[in-house]
Amino acid sequence: MFSTQGPSLRELAIQALSSVERGYDLLAPKFDHTPFRTPDSVLDATADTLRPLGPFRHGLDVCCGTGAGMRVLQPLCQERATGVDFSTGMLTQARTTHPDADWVRADVRALPFTEAFDLAVTFGALGHFLPAERPALFAGVYRALRPGGLFAFPIGAPPPVTSGWYWTLLGFDLAMRARNAVWRPPFVMYYRTCPLHAVRNDLTAAGFTVTTTPLTALGRRQDGSPRYRLILARKAGTPT
């Protein structure tokens, strides 16, 4: 799973015993060589689906990490693209790779923007938020968007209970819950806390009108359903 340029097992263990923010600060220099960075295939499928809905003016990547989402935002946005994250280490990497974007350090549970963006995206980060934290996160994104703005992100279909992947993710989440029961600071990262129906309900409660579209380029499961869908959450109002 990890290339030779990625973190060693010891480094990963130290990161996993830190807070989320500190863990990512430590991981940042090697993050792009881990499977935790969103793959280009997912970014490109997202961009292909969003392109006919644009162009957009200002774009925001929520939990931007080292800046993977700029591959989506920069070609779709006519003006500035901004990334927001609370890890200084991740933002340092992002700034180096994309000096032409804006980078903001903030906790996304209290986003510091009001009607500043036309498109917001997020990749690979929802598992860092407990279900009880999603309302504040989604309310902040809603506030950050201009009227008619769009919040879009891919979400994977849950693996079937008969697959090895199902048990791997379940095992990961159980290990993480055990770790968080006995160790401080907590490291919140759960794979099974954001099913589509719960995320859709929370987005709707925040004021968004929610639709989804299959990302067919990313393949189908054995039953023919798409492996990934793109959530399209639209803020009320007419784009200006």
Ligand SMILES: C[S@@+](CC[C@H](N)C(=O)[O-])C[C@H]1O[C@@H](n2cnc3c(N)ncnc32)[C@H](O)[C@@H]1O
């Ligand atoms: C798995 S990485 C994903 C990075 C990038 N979006 C990607 O797909 O490659 C998750 C990111 O979320 C950030 N993050 C987690 N919780 C956060 C919070 N409460 N506020 C801001 N950033 C947060 C972490 O610092 C990390 O950079």
